[in-house]
Amino acid sequence: MSENRHDGCLFCNVQTIDRGRIVEENDLALVIRDAFPVSEHHSLIIPKRHVLDYFGLSQEEVIAIHHLLHSQKEYLSKFDATIDGYNIGMNCGETAGQSVWHCHVHLIPRRKGDTEYPKGGVRHVIPYKGNYEDLR
Structure with a gap:
């Protein structure tokens, strides 16, 4: 086994x-x-x-992941015309919700009407904190 891989890691x-x-x-990197x-x-x-999370990536790995994000976004947008937007996210640490201990970036296609109130997007990861419009 390579020193870069760990037994049992999904x-x-x-x-x-x-x-x-x-x-x-x-x-x-891979998708x-x-x-x-x-x-x-x-x-x-x-x-x-x-590598555990984003903060342990080398600059070269960040660039490789960046290229795949763009490539997949382009592919998926052509493949599925119902996609109107994307969320990109990472969970870094148990408190942030990480459950697989190998860095990974989520690319989540979004479609009009897939949630009742999409405004604020990833800000809603903590319930009742994402709706900044109510604070004005």
Whole structure:
């Protein structure tokens, strides 16, 4: 096993024993569709090196992930005309909701009407704190 992979890590295993899930990759990162999607085509962009979260990435890995985010956004927007927008997010640490201990970036396609009140987007990760309009 490479020093960059860890036994039992779900995302390290994708690279070795579950490669059929990979929809796109480059030298430093890969893309899979989320196994528990919050919307259709919800994708995960994952560095190949086993690293805990975004703050442990090298500059080269950040750039590799950036390229895959753009590539998948372009592909999905052409593939599915119902997509009107995207959320991009990461959970860094248990308190922030991280549950897989290998960095991954969520690319979540959004569609008009998929939620009653989308304004504020990721600000709603903490209930009742995202609606800044009520504070004016």
